[in-house]
Amino acid sequence: xxxxxxxxxxxxxxxxxxxxxxxxxxxxxxxxxxxxxxxxxxxxxxxxxxxxxxxxxxxxxxxxxxxxxxxxxxxxxxxxxxxxxxxxxxxxxxxxxxxxxxxxxxxxxxxxxxxxxxxxxxxxxxxxxxxxxxxxxxxxxxxxxxxxxxxxxxxxxxxxxxxxxxxxxxxxxxxxxxxxxxxxxxxxxxxxxxxxxxxxxxxxxxxxxxxxxxxxxxxxxxxxxxxxxxxxxxxxxxxxxxxxxxxxx
Ligand SMILES: C[S@@+](CC[C@H](N)C(=O)[O-])C[C@H]1O[C@@H](n2cnc3c(N)ncnc32)[C@H](O)[C@@H]1O
Numbered sequence: 001x002x003x004x005x006x007x008x009x010x011x012x013x014x015x016x017x018x019x020x021x022x023x024x025x026x027x028x029x030x031x032x033x034x035x036x037x038x039x040x041x042x043x044x045x046x047x048x049x050x051x052x053x054x055x056x057x058x059x060x061x062x063x064x065x066x067x068x069x070x071x072x073x074x075x076x077x078x079x080x081x082x083x084x085x086x087x088x089x090x091x092x093x094x095x096x097x098x099x100x101x102x103x104x105x106x107x108x109x110x111x112x113x114x115x116x117x118x119x120x121x122x123x124x125x126x127x128x129x130x131x132x133x134x135x136x137x138x139x140x141x142x143x144x145x146x147x148x149x150x151x152x153x154x155x156x157x158x159x160x161x162x163x164x165x166x167x168x169x170x171x172x173x174x175x176x177x178x179x180x181x182x183x184x185x186x187x188x189x190x191x192x193x194x195x196x197x198x199x200x201x202x203x204x205x206x207x208x209x210x211x212x213x214x215x216x217x218x219x220x221x222x223x224x225x226x227x228x229x230x231x232x233x234x235x236x237x238x239x240x241x242x243x244x245x246x247x248x249x
Pocket of ligand 1 (some may be wrong): 003004005008012013019052053054055056057058059073074075076079094095096097111112113114117118
């Protein structure tokens, strides 16, 4: 199965709101260069470029793409409606595991923070290889298991371990899965953590992850724990672990 996971359907199928709320916390990143700009500098951008699971298209709102033949896809109707406002992009609604493109259609394929939402990432990677021309490049970004450790611990402390549970495609197993369909896999880490100065962005992030909303008691518990940490350290620190993996078809 290469369809979106049940979690991805709940998170993204009918609204862009959860993704937008979740991305907002990265404004408190400790790297002065934001993730999209860092990623854009490293992408092999030439000719025909496909992004699968493109979400709201944030990458292409920040990275210049004039001169490219850019195709953006996502399984979610809500995301595709938003992608339609990316200047110069062609938008197709489809799942990453069954792309409506003939073999060798693209010079570069990007899968940014989306393969962990696919039931069978190995099969999806084979599909991405199929639509790349021989010698074409793939760029895949994902997180490691330690990503957002402090937020996961926060969830556990308030009795909501369901809020953050990374699984599937990670910085640990990603290179091996990519190597099964591509050659010359390279891994680069984006150096950044979060230094969050107040509780609101943390509650917004946790809320975006929750299928069941946080109760009043859980919100109060988060406020207490975060306030204590900020009083001691000045900020609430959160570890990030984000990697970019590139390879050749
Ligand atoms: C975490 S968001 C990342 C969005 C975008 N790539 C970014 O980094 O801003 C994951 C996106 O993948 C999409 N998605 C999840 N599973 C998918 C699948 N099997 N096929 C296509 N899109 C999928 C979701 O709808 C969502 O927009």
